[in-house]
Amino acid sequence: MRAMSPLVEIRLVTVRELRRSFRSFKGVLLGIIAIAGGAGVSMLLAWIDRAKRESLPPGIDIEAAQEPFFTASYGEETGKAIAACPYALWTILVATLWLGPLLISLLDYDTVSGEVQHRSVRFWTVRTRRSSYILGKALGAWFSVLAVTLGMNVIVWGVTIGVGKVPPAQVLAWGARFFAVTMPISAAWCGVAVLVGSLFRTPMLSLLAISAAFSGLWILRVVAGLSDWPWLAYAYPNFYDSLLLSPRPSTVALGLLGTGAIAALTTGAGASLFRMRDV
């Protein structure tokens, strides 16, 4: 008998997970909060951006005005490369990176534990490889987060274009680039969330554990900055934003490799542990 491809299993579980996410009260509420919040904040940011551009002294363009700030944040090469970006879009990138873990923990904490708690998972384990179930869940969680953050970003792009100080093509180009930066980083966070969340049978414990794990990773980042162990920062997904924003392809590749490794290792570990456990 021909074996069913794991990719088909993963696709089926992912699609069902997406449907589940956006049908649940929690998913709808988080989506509305994120998108409505994004809309509100973007209005404010676009207004700030516009005021900033209008108040520039003659002969100084926005790139020159923003360059010192971005250089201080990301280093000279990357700072110069993104100096011309609309400030509102950059702010939304930062907000997405900081609020992403919160959104992911709230959206994904019961992805696996909820179905283990109520034993619904037993309907799947008879028909699906457990590794495919976890991978499908992780992908579904990631796509749900991407859908919410994309919705938020699209509103910001629309408002920025509406304000009219930046050409639409530039807004879309910067917007797409910044959104692309958040994609691998949120994949890494989702991997951590699925790994930690799948270890618990109770969604509330899962939420607490995911929050603790995310905080732990942030503490690692802080320790890395203060100690002789700077490599600890590589465990923190948001560390990779500066690499992913770099104009140098090899640096971007390193960023992708790092976030991809976190996502793959955590999801793989989650799948292995789930395969060994009783459900």
Next chain:
Amino acid sequence: MASLRSPSPGGSVEDAALRTVHLTKRFGQKIAVDDVSLTVPAGAVFGLVGPNGAGKTTTFSILAGYLHPSGGRAEVLGFAPTAVDELRARLGVLPQDALLPAQDTVGEFLVHMAELQDLPHPKALAAARESLDDVAGRDWWNQRCGSLSHGMAKRVALAQAFLGEPEVVLLDEPTAGLDPRVAFEVRQLVKAKKGHRTIVISSHNLTELEETCDYAAILDRGKIVASGSMAELTAANQEVRIQLAAGTRRGTTPGEVPVSRVRDIPHVTTVDLQEEQPELVVGFDRSQTDAEAIIGKVLTVLLQNEVRISGVTKGRGLEQRLIDLVG
């Protein structure tokens, strides 16, 4: 008992659908299943019987691949129960207390399950509809699983267990918590599916198991205390029991039980009149005759002596057998 077609402790049966060999499951210090070896012949309806904590749900859960054994092994159609690729679409399971996914509609849930059995979407759709029709749930297709009553949810779960006509179906407490009418319908469904596939039922409802199963294993404290065909377990092919009107006594006068005349019936081996019940238990040589022939002859003798009879059963009944074995 260890014949080719019988479930047998540790027996090697070529056409076995399920098999456990020295199966053990520990939860910490507690041994839930202790060295259980049994074989379920292909095509049989097999009951797992026992009091609470006997280990039947744990055994069931290992066979369904939910739990990993601590020792020994389990096989379904020759494969480990966790071998999803080999068992996909060949094994259907009704878990006892698993909640259906509340956000999915019944149709979405069943189609999704059918697609995971490697059915292309049109076939999955057809299989899901057919399966839902089988449990008389056609009208629930667009209803959210979370809004179903307990009985409806149980039937939807049953529909997913029989989805795609699997070769082996495991049912854990299929009628638990159902009202009598729905429980009857579920029993009828299981009977209708009987013969086409191997079905294993774990249940507390002994009357239901006696009525439905060909074979059973009685578990107590994690161990098998008896197993075999239902006729063997209930001694249905070894003895008949005649329930008598209250106050019936041994004797030869009209209305009394002429025990010696019953004993003289050919092939009768034992006669025991339990006056406190009152019940007449007649054992016979099953190699020479059968229960129906003995019932006819014993009733003739009793009726000739004007004994008042209130009922006749073959064997002890599974309930009595269970009480005899596990107290």
